[in-house]
Amino acid sequence: MNFTAFLSENRNFRFLWLSQLISALGDWISYVALTLFVIDRYSNSVQALAWITLSKTLAILFFGPLGGAMADQHNRKKLMVIADLSRFFLTLLLLFSPPLWALTLIVFALNILSCLFTPAYYAIIPELVEEKNLLAANSINGVTANSVWLLGTLIGGVMVAAIGYRWAFLFDALSFLLSALFLAFINYRSQKTAHFSLLMPFQQTYQGLREIKKSPPHLIMFAVVFGFFLAGGFYNFVQPLIIRKELGLAEVYYSYALALTGGLMILTSFLLGKYGQRVPRPLLVQISVLLGGIAFILLGWQINWATVVIAAALVGISNSFGGLGMRTFMQEITPNELRGKVFGLIEPIINSAMAIAAFGGMVVLKGLGYNWPLKLSGIFLILVLFLAIALNRYNNLQSDLSQQNISA
Known part of the structure; x- marks a missing residue:
């Protein structure tokens, strides 16, 4: 399949792909900047990196299933836009060189929002493309993710060395804002009409696990x-x-x-x-x-x-x-x-x-x-x-x- 033709013919998937492209690039630039920032900023950098890694892991372990339940219960496009806008404001906090405890909480919150975004992203793809084109769509995502990984880590190191951490964090924040803008252009109507409830994600997670067990x-x-x-x-x-x-x-x-x-x-x-x-x-x-x-x-x-x-x-x-x-x-x-x-x-x-x-x-x-x-x-x-x-x-x-x- 011609990937260029596929993207040009599928307007909704094109905007979804563009949102992934720009936000993933910002993520990898920020990843390099954050790692180098922790090593340079804190005296016990090994312990600091361990806390950052632990906060990310705990967020994914505890909130990954809940984010998936919310992606099935609510409008997936709106969830992704909310997650991106929230990550935009949170990432701006990194510009102020927060202390380790605050940095750990910021990373924890960012990964909770990623747990909201990621299941909605992969779950919405079959609603935007035909089933026969799913492998092609996932292939485009794979090529993009791996290309951005190589490019983002390189740019991140060069950017930090040339102009400093704050510019890398600012780029990441703006990438979330631009990603939300691309998502807003997707024509998507959800049939989900559930009202928000604090208990609903837990109930939906439990019900989903029961169904998956079968x-x-x-x-x-x-x-x-x-x-x-x-x-x-x-x-x-x-x-x-x-x-x-x-x-x-x-x-x-x-x-x-x-x-x-x-x-x-x-x-x-x-x-x-x-x-x-x-x-x-x-x-x-x-x-x-x-x-x-x-x-x-x-x-x-x-x-x-x-x-x-x-x-x-x-x-x-x-x-x-x-x-x-x-x-x-x-x-x-x-x-x-x-x-x-x-x-x-x-x-x-x-x-x-x-x-x-x-x-x-x-x-x-x-x-x-x-x-x-x-x-x-x-x-x-x-x-x-x-x-x-x-x-x-x-x-x-x-x-x-x-x-x-x-x-x-």
Whole structure:
């Protein structure tokens, strides 16, 4: 599919995409600026970064499901606009160099608003594009997100060095304002008429969990996502340690590895969007898990710069297959009234897996070193592959039953 033609023909998705493009660029510029600000501003920078990370994780774990419930109960476009405008005002507070306790609260509040925005964003896509174009739409999002990640981190470092933190924070704040403006141009009428209630998000979350528990494809996919990010989180944790401490290479080599992963994520997302329309979504997830397992086993078998490069490349391809396959599959099989709740659960699952991997990695590395934990992570992903295969078989069985019912 021609991405340019797709964007030009689909006005509503074009404005949604533009909102993601500008706000994501601001987010990554601000991420670099915030990290460098914490390191330079506070004497105990390690502890300060830990508090910032903890505040982000707690916000996602506790408010991710609630944000998903609200995305199913209220007008999704309005929720995204409210989240963007609120983040605009909150980000402006960073211009005043707040103390650590205030900075932690600001980051916590910003991530609560992200929990409101993200499920609504992914849940509204199937309402703006035809089902046959979902993979293409998600592919465009994937290419954009990965491109902006590479560009934003580069611009953020240059901007901080050249003109200071405040300009980076101001750019991020203005990006939220511009994102809200793009969203306002989307022609979207929601049928949801629910009135606001403090208890309603909790009630809707509980009801949504009860419905999702009855759906084997959702439960299997959640298990696959958790397993994938548990192993992937450990890889993310040890990759810079291997490059700097095990191999003794300069910091720039870590940037090279990240750039390789990001570049292949962009390329793979583009190719899948253009040529992968007919590939079954569970098969994309299977390929993703298999490539990740191979990468970790290879790196654990022999640690050198060549295997680091190969692993980084395989992880980039794996991430694209997994991300596109998972999101598109979830959008296709989930009823509209549950879609926000499903995507509201995914972020807490991912973040809890990554947190367990990071804390577990600190313990495991002391006793086993790098090799065996990496091998075990790869073997674990091969086991997760069987879950992904079960998902594909269940999906095929359901399709066959549907065809038989239609024929009857």
